[in-house]
Amino acid sequence: MNFSSIITNWYSIHKRSLPWRNTKEPYYIWLSEIILQQTQITQGLPYYEAFVNKFPTVFDLANAKESEVLKLWQGLGYYSRARNLHKTATYIANELNGTFPDTYTDLLKLKGIGDYTASAIASICFNKPTAVVDGNVYRILSRYYGIETPINYTEGIKEFKKLATALIDKNNPAEHNQAIMEFGARQCKPKNPDCSVCPFKNSCIALQKNSIDKLPVKLKKTKVSNKYYNFLVFISTDKKTLFEKRTYKGIWQNLYQFPLIETKTPLNIDAFKASAKVKSLLNDISFEFSLYNEKDIVHKLSHQHLYTKFWIIEVDKLPSEGISISELTTFPTNILISNFIDEFKFPI
DNA sequence: AAGGCGGGGCT
DNA sequence: AGCCCAGCCTT
Incomplete structure (x- = not known):
């Protein structure tokens, strides 16, 4: 079995039931992806429910005032996400008649959507083979392949994007992308992963070299x-x-x-x-x-x-x-x- | 290329 | 106390 098959097989058994996994509607996927940027699922989940409830369509979100959106976002942090969310909703409602772009390139032009989110929406909603590279993917690939390139400099960012793109299952990019992220969150965890039950335990380079806790390499220190x-x-x-x-x-x-x-x-x-x-x-x-x-x-x-x-x-x-x-x-x-x-x- | 931007959870 | 989290934007 190839890498993608192992990951998606694992996913079919271990995936959590989450509200945004029951839809391919771009508005809901977009909403969930913005909320989940740099945010753990347990923290973002109640906010997703609140937004879907209060703003069931992109038009409802567009018609709201920014202060209403910020009020619902209150406590979640990184508030530029909420401001950009509202700005982009207005653009999609007014300029695109409520229809989301369906390609990576066009999605990337929207405020608040970068490489990760454009890849996620294009794959999940429109079945495009655009590989996501988030914190989970950096961790899995750096460990499995024993890659020591720092993940927070241009060289590493490009290297991991290229590798993730080579690994994606072009026949099922939506499932592949969600599977690899869930695998990183639940199996290939940052601290103390239980490698004894990992489907990659016989081929993971970091496990063989006993370097699980050294990967991925991240260099910068944020000074406080x-x-x-x-x-x-x-x-x-x-x-x-x-x-x-x-x-x-x-x-x-x-x-x-x-x-x-x-x-x-x-x-x-x-x-x-x-x-x-x-x-x-x-x-x-x-x-x-x-x-x-x-x-x-x-x-x-x-x-x-x-x-x-x-x-x-x-x-x-x-x-x-x-x-x-x-x-x-x-x-x-x-x-x-x-x-x-x-x-x-x-x-x- | 580097730094700013939140808040919560885990070790 | 330090690191991480379904990253993005500005400078």
């Missing part, structure tokens, strides 16, 4: 920077607060948050009171403030650690136009703000 976030949680006597949209580039673009003072070093109470933002906002206003959390809440992103304080500022009247506290949960926010709103006892 520390930042100090001070959120200003205003509470007025008429039960309003200030909530702002992050319109600038960077993390959490187009999500909402309390007014923020960002510093490179911790902000003590005196520095907080002396800060330009506090002064400008609270000039000529009487207020009382307290600190919600004495110890910083540490919010860890892949490339930043955010040491966060929430400052509670009670005022008679807001320094500028605000929103009703009861409306807070209708705005899309990051998980940090969302958790605070859930846990803090606002006087509603």
